[in-house]
Amino acid sequence: KEAFFEYLIRLADDRLILGHRLSEWCGHGPILEEDIALANVALDDIGHSAALYEYAAEVEGEGRHRDDIVYFRDDVDYRNVKMVELPKGDFGFTIARQLLFSAFSYFLYERLKDAEDEQFSGMIDKHLKEIKYHLRHSREWTLRLGDGTEESHDRIQAAFNELWTYTDALFYMDEVDELLIEKGIAVDLNDFKDEWKQLVTDVLEEATLEVPDFDQFMQSGGRKGLHTEHLGHLLAEMQHLRRSYPDATWE
Amino acid sequence: KEAFFEYLIRLADDRLILGHRLSEWCGHGPILEEDIALANVALDDIGHSAALYEYAAEVEGEGRHRDDIVYFRDDVDYRNVKMVELPKGDFGFTIARQLLFSAFSYFLYERLKDAEDEQFSGMIDKHLKEIKYHLRHSREWTLRLGDGTEESHDRIQAAFNELWTYTDALFYMDEVDELLIEKGIAVDLNDFKDEWKQLVTDVLEEATLEVPDFDQFMQSGGRKGLHTEHLGHLLAEMQHLRRSYPDATWE
């Protein structure tokens, strides 16, 4: 039960924080269509996280509301990978991160949708459809930027180079995963690591981009609460109002 | 009593928020000497605000701690002028704001140091020495940037142009001022408005800069709690930790 709670929180935190970064684009995108598209992905991500938090609270069974989990944990208690908490950067950085993360999400959800927990797998199956759109959207923009102008090529290449060191942490596993794999709920992330690499490599190559070294030093820590300094600032903003008036109703 | 409290809060809020913006430079200045100098001005400003808040709490006489005033008011209850809450911008913007505000502070404190409230005037007199340094520091940098390279000239000129619309609010007065002028505590800001204009004009001209139009449309509102959207974000960051754990001791 505790492991399942932790597992759900990891999934949810990734999506909430990434959605938060995407939502920062709202009103500031390069074209109106992308204001809409990025808001759409943000809505999906935050929406997925909301469903996951709600289920996590149910699994925990201590009567907490999903918002208690979101608004009253500090950064060291958040379990997202570092990749999603990095500042939104330019549009190229946002797209590069979306590609790396959505591809991962896609393979993960493809497998999790058969998990032996109906409520969970049902949720996953429902979200998978949207994740496919996220992947398509980020793939298309990676092609446009990579194979667009010299400037766009350089910018998105720099983004991938910067993000690469954070990719391996997506595949982090520990006893939480092991326990849940046994129960038929979680999946072994190694099962699709090569597929993920292949997909990412294919897209980057088609986009005329150089694929950074998969064997470089890789950052870790997010799943254990070891974050960058960015997350604390993000949470300060996100939680300030809610924490200021903890007794008020905001639904 | 209420008017005096309000008056002290206005003075204090200006200095706290400006000090906050200056403190954001710490570790990110253009040269190490300026990391030190800006931190120094920030220390003075925040220090002055701390003394003013403490006295305000005393005047109020309801047993509040100065931190209660700082950490548990929302933006609409803050009384600072808008000028000080604008993002720190580039070094030129920071310097331009420092010049405009320090010059104002200088003339104000020169007069307030004779206020008929010993504790207050003593404090003002003590702080005046430091404000003279702030004015000198910002004046010197205005000259360097204005009469430096073409780029620096354009940058600081743009900063003054942008800030100008916020200057008149420094001279805002209402019944709070009137009441305290009668009591010999506050001073009529109009008494030194021309001197302030002259000083600023002299510095800008010496710096080979164009003096923007004093008669342009002028922003107002800060003293009545009508701020820009920046202040809310600043306070979210500033207050988050303290509000998260309101029962804890942080001295």
Place this chain on the structure above:
Amino acid sequence: MAEQQDDPKKLEEFQERIDNGETIEPKDWMPSRYRSQLIRMMSQHAHSEVVGMLPEGNWITRAPSLRRKLILLSKVQDEAGHGLYLYSATETLGASREEVLQQLLEGKAKYSSIFNYPTLSWADVMVIGWLVDGAAIINQTMLARSSYGPYSRAMVRICKEESFHKKQGYEMVATMAQGTPEQQEMVQDAVNRWWWPTMMMFGPHDDDSPNSAELIKWGVKSKTNDELRQSFVDRHVEEAKAVGIEIPDPELEFNEETGHYEFGEIDWDEFWNVVKGNGPMNRERMKAKQEAHENGKWVREAAEEYARKKRLQKEKAS
């Protein structure tokens, strides 16, 4: 676009169509002034949607519950959609999106002045939903019967979504008005700040509104500014009462005879100041849009270049 003289006969026929309640479609003949007035109105309307994303967007990252965060994000996204929809409708009149957008970025085009006020608290965003969307709906309900087909169809669709937004805003206003003392204070403060700017949304008094008569004659509008404003007051005063919100107008009074609320005079100095660009947030809003446009330049260029390359490849292949 230079105004040209229209054929008097065609003009007469056109007015007849209007008077018969017919709908004008893009391919139909129309007076050049009808066209230019519509372009002005519709592009302003589109700009308003787009600039309107900013004050509300300011609170997405700080929304106090996940539910409210999703509602707000979705609302702002809808506004982007409305903008897109209205730009397309404007294009049916021959004014390209690039062209009208450029006018916005250069400060030549207007957008609704209401968005030149800052959102200082969360309650502001809820009050915008209730009052500002409420005002917009009143205006748009009328425009949904406008004589120009694409505009009226856009309005029908937009109105539906905005009614939903208004409902959501009003819901939270009600929750706050019956919430903790701090929430009550927060929401009342927001209403105090937004009431009068919202009243200004309907524009100057009929006497000072030079375009109104023409627009009514051409069936674009069917009510005057003051009529619309009166509907707004009548409806929202009741809604305020229902949840215990006070309207910051000491002159507000129900007139039993007319069945309408009478209200105080708008501060027209403030109104014209904001229209002229001197509102609290005019500069910030323009700066935000200009920066977004500037920062997005390389992205748009890349997309174009990529499309060009793909076209070339296709041509070669065929």
Place this chain on the structure above:
Amino acid sequence: MAEQQDDPKKLEEFQERIDNGETIEPKDWMPSRYRSQLIRMMSQHAHSEVVGMLPEGNWITRAPSLRRKLILLSKVQDEAGHGLYLYSATETLGASREEVLQQLLEGKAKYSSIFNYPTLSWADVMVIGWLVDGAAIINQTMLARSSYGPYSRAMVRICKEESFHKKQGYEMVATMAQGTPEQQEMVQDAVNRWWWPTMMMFGPHDDDSPNSAELIKWGVKSKTNDELRQSFVDRHVEEAKAVGIEIPDPELEFNEETGHYEFGEIDWDEFWNVVKGNGPMNRERMKAKQEAHENGKWVREAAEEYARKKRLQKEKAS
């Protein structure tokens, strides 16, 4: 700087002076390797002060009381002052500040690895004051007796300020350790994360520290890395006990015979990883300094140009 062969006779005299406990001053003859080792050490030390401003600076805007905000800001300012002081001391050896700063910005120079860890909570900043400044003091107290005059004098001054910083950090650690349950958890979590990185500050074991012997011979250092680390442990374990903080080392045990604490082994893989640039924050720290330098370019150029103009004016006038 290319290492040249030193005159053996001069070398001998130099060693004699060192052995007699004399202080070497800038104008004195010194072996080229003595000079280069000192430049390396002192500029690293200066860089550490400057980079060290970042993790603590990260919390200035979020300090939970005005008093603590002022203390922290003042501390970070002191560090800038130390940096300046140490760069000046390094210049007495002929290495200009621009030159050594450039090495830092290009990633060629090192700085203390401890600053490549993030400050995740307010408690981190307090624990840095207590542990990291505590470790620095132990090292610097020794360096205050270093054979090179400017370095030892810089250390005397710096040490005094750092003792004050340590006291302030320890004070808040104590307050938190005796505070609310959340505060206790927060401060213990910070100690758990900072203890081992602080232990690494003293560098590799003596066997793996190639420079140590030479530096001791020349009177720059008077204790080995392991000796310094032992002093650190002995002192800070007691301080932790006094306020109820647990040290995250299961092997920690007091040895009655030696009078010292025995402790577990450092994770040397992590140590070398961070040294090689792969710590959690290496990139971010370098990026922050590079950006500050890049953004400050126009300011430095303006100051230079202004000074040039003024010089010219003066020359003309005279």
